[in-house]
Every structure is written in C-alpha cells, then in structure tokens.
Amino acid sequence: MAADTGPPPGGTARRGDPGPGEEIGAGGRPLVFFGGKGGVGKTTLAAATALALADRGLRTLVISTDPAHSLGDALETRLGDAPRRVAENLWAAEPDADAAVRRRVKQVTDDAYAALPREIMPAVQRHLDHAAAGPGMAESALNDLLVDTMERVPGEWDRLVVDSAPTGHLLKMLHMPALLTPWLQGLARQREKAVDADRFAAGMVGGSAEPEPDPLLEKLRARRQRLERAARRLREDAAVHLVLLPRRMVLAETDRAAEELAEAGFHLGPVVLNQVPESPDAAVVEAVRSRFGDRGIRCCRLRDEEPTGAERLRRIAPEPL
Amino acid sequence: MTGRWEQLRSAWRRIEEFHEEWFASRWRHVLRREARTQQDTLRAMVLLQTLGVEDPAAYETLDLIPYMVADLHEWHQRMGRETFGDEGVCC
Numbered sequence A: 001m002a003a004d005t006g007p008p009p010g011g012t013a014r015r016g017d018p019g020p021g022e023e024i025g026a027g028g029r030p031l032v033f034f035g036g037k038g039g040v041g042k043t044t045l046a047a048a049t050a051l052a053l054a055d056r057g058l059r060t061l062v063i064s065t066d067p068a069h070s071l072g073d074a075l076e077t078r079l080g081d082a083p084r085r086v087a088e089n090l091w092a093a094e095p096d097a098d099a100a101v102r103r104r105v106k107q108v109t110d111d112a113y114a115a116l117p118r119e120i121m122p123a124v125q126r127h128l129d130h131a132a133a134g135p136g137m138a139e140s141a142l143n144d145l146l147v148d149t150m151e152r153v154p155g156e157w158d159r160l161v162v163d164s165a166p167t168g169h170l171l172k173m174l175h176m177p178a179l180l181t182p183w184l185q186g187l188a189r190q191r192e193k194a195v196d197a198d199r200f201a202a203g204m205v206g207g208s209a210e211p212e213p214d215p216l217l218e219k220l221r222a223r224r225q226r227l228e229r230a231a232r233r234l235r236e237d238a239a240v241h242l243v244l245l246p247r248r249m250v251l252a253e254t255d256r257a258a259e260e261l262a263e264a265g266f267h268l269g270p271v272v273l274n275q276v277p278e279s280p281d282a283a284v285v286e287a288v289r290s291r292f293g294d295r296g297i298r299c300c301r302l303r304d305e306e307p308t309g310a311e312r313l314r315r316i317a318p319e320p321l
Numbered sequence B: 001m002t003g004r005w006e007q008l009r010s011a012w013r014r015i016e017e018f019h020e021e022w023f024a025s026r027w028r029h030v031l032r033r034e035a036r037t038q039q040d041t042l043r044a045m046v047l048l049q050t051l052g053v054e055d056p057a058a059y060e061t062l063d064l065i066p067y068m069v070a071d072l073h074e075w076h077q078r079m080g081r082e083t084f085g086d087e088g089v090c091c
Helices: A042-055 A071-075 A097-115 A118-132 A137-150 A167-204 A215-237 A248-263 A282-292 A309-314 B002-050 B064-078
Strands: A031-035 A060-064 A084-087 A090-093 A159-163 A238-244 A271-276 A297-301
Touching: A031 A042, A031 A215, A042 A060, A042 A071, A042 A090, A042 A159, A042 A238, A042 A309, A060 A071, A060 A137, A071 A090, A071 A309, A097 A118, A097 A137, A097 A215, A097 B064, A118 B064, A137 A159, A137 A215, A167 A248, A215 A238, A215 B064, A238 A248, A248 A282, A271 A282, A282 A297
Parallel strands: A031 A159, A031 A238, A060 A090, A060 A159, A238 A271, A271 A297
Antiparallel strands: A084 A090
C-alpha cells in the first residue's frame, strides 16, 4: 500500500509516541504491546517490530503471553521458557505457564515448611494442588511472569515487545492488577485488624500472647505493592498497538477494545492495519481513518507468502496510512 | 498490726480478682472475639474459592492457603479433636 494519502492527522503527540513516519516502539515507551482480535497478525507484527528495534541497536526482548504460543513459528526458531538470543540485540521467549504455576506453588510450600507445623503439610500440599488446578491459574502465572520481566526493562533490555493474546485476554490481563489491588487491600486490612485486636487485647489487659511479626501480612503487602507498581508502569511506560484487518467486523471489535483500553488508562499507540489488499474496501479504510487517525495508523499490505523468519519479517515495514 | 495488713492485702486481692473477673477478662474476651470474627471473615473469603466461586485473585492469594490450613488445625485441636474433616481437609 503506497503512502500517498498524505500525513496522518497528529495532535495527540505525547512522550514516546512515534512521529508520522517513525517505527513503532522506537519512541520513549519501553513496553510495547500488540493486541487485537485473534488471527489479525499480532504475533507476526510483534516479531517484526522487535526485529526492527533490534536492528536499530536497541536491546529488545520479545515474549508471548498467549498460552498457545506461536512466536517461535513466526521467528522460525525453537523458543523456551527463558529468553534466548535469536539475533543481534534480539532475545525471545515463550514462557511456560504451567511451569510458572508449579514454581509459585513450590515457593508457597517452601515458605509454609519454614513457618508452620509439619503435621499439616500433607493437607497444605493437597489444598495447594487443588487451587493450582483452578481456572485462570495459568493465565495469572503468565501475568506474573510479565510483571517480573517488566521489572527488567529498561535495564537488561531497552525494549520489551509483548505478543498478546486476543483482545479479551489482553483487556483482562491489563485489568488484573487493578482488579487484584482492592482484593489484596481487603485481605491485608482484615488481617491487620485481626492481629491488631489480638495485640490490643493482649497488651491492654495484660494477656499472655506476645505480639508476633505477621509473615503472611508482609507477603500480601509485598504482592500488592508489586501489582500496584506494575499497574503504574503499564499506564506510564506501555503503548498498546491494536492490530486490525480492513474488515467491518474486525473494526467494530477493535473500536470496542480501544475504548475499553483507553478507559482503563492505557496509552494507545498507532493502530496497525494489517493485510491490506491491492484494492481495499474504501469505506472501511475511511472508517479506520476517521476512528484511529488521531492516534496514527500504520499499514501492512497483504503478501502472497506468509512472513515468517527474520528475512521475510524484515520486509514488513508498516507505513503511515 | 500484721493482721490488719493481711486483711488489707486480701481485700485488695479480692478487688483485683473482681476487676479481673468482671472487667478485664470480659474486655479481653470481647476483643478476642472481635479478632476471631475478623479472622472468620478472612477464612470465609478464602474458602469460598474452594466452594467453586471463581476468584480472580486466586493466584495472588495462594500464600494464604497454608495459613488457613494451619488456622483450621489450631482450631480443631482447640476444640479437642485430634483429626478433622473428610479425608484431605486437614488431618
């Protein structure tokens, strides 16, 4: 698709926003997310963007947070749980959600062994295994891994590119810290009050119980702080790029996703209009322009061959609409 | 003289016992009960999860589980039962 349609309307430039012709992720925001409906090409664009950033000399890590990974297929290489160097300045990983859940359960079990009576450990183990098999655990574990990784960028890496799951999953993932914060605050407050009242009873009228440090409360506080930090970073340091195809149904869903993401407080970078055919539906292109023009639009034309592997990925150069 | 001191002392002890019985222990009791009520609430929040109420925070609150089991264990022992619940609930 030729870039002969004039400069995109500007007007909402902020720190880290790519200029009209600038590459996605090259600005100041170190966390770059790709979102959108399933099958629109998020993984391919994440891989291509990461490669382009690495080629510019930015140390870049690209990870997939979709439990059904396909990032390795896009890069035509085998990826694992730990980041692996796949090109100059480029690292990639497909985090293993089940392994992350197992690690977390092991950590909780080890902490319990150190703090609680031995005779209850078999029961503890059973309850933990039961909880670990519950719904949403793998997804939460991936979210947890993402939080860990975010804390290493900038630092170990200059840019983190995240190949996200479909829109619903992305929204949920981005909402999670906010969703959890009041929960943990509630739990912490309950626990604080209970401990306070106990201490008060013991202290005021000379009871026997000595105030003890509360390891559980400390742990809950630490997790809450960690999630708050992550939520702050997602709002301040991340740009979400929604990927869409020039089709009415995809546009409608992207529109909803954009609204919800913006409402949640996330910064939306330019959208990527992917797989644009030689003669696209002009009405849809016009609708995309009027809806997303102020954020910037990048176009990728439809190709005959599937763009996998570094060579072909480098040829994807999103152009301003 | 000594007998008088003795009387005074035992009177004070009685007053102290009275105070302990009628005031301090009641306060302690009420406060402890308040502490237990709040812990019960917390327990309920966590155990709801085991009853199948989906909890978006389940992953983050995994740390609570060992403490809940320990709490349950302490409680059933306090109640004078060596074992508690069906197979696998506690011990």
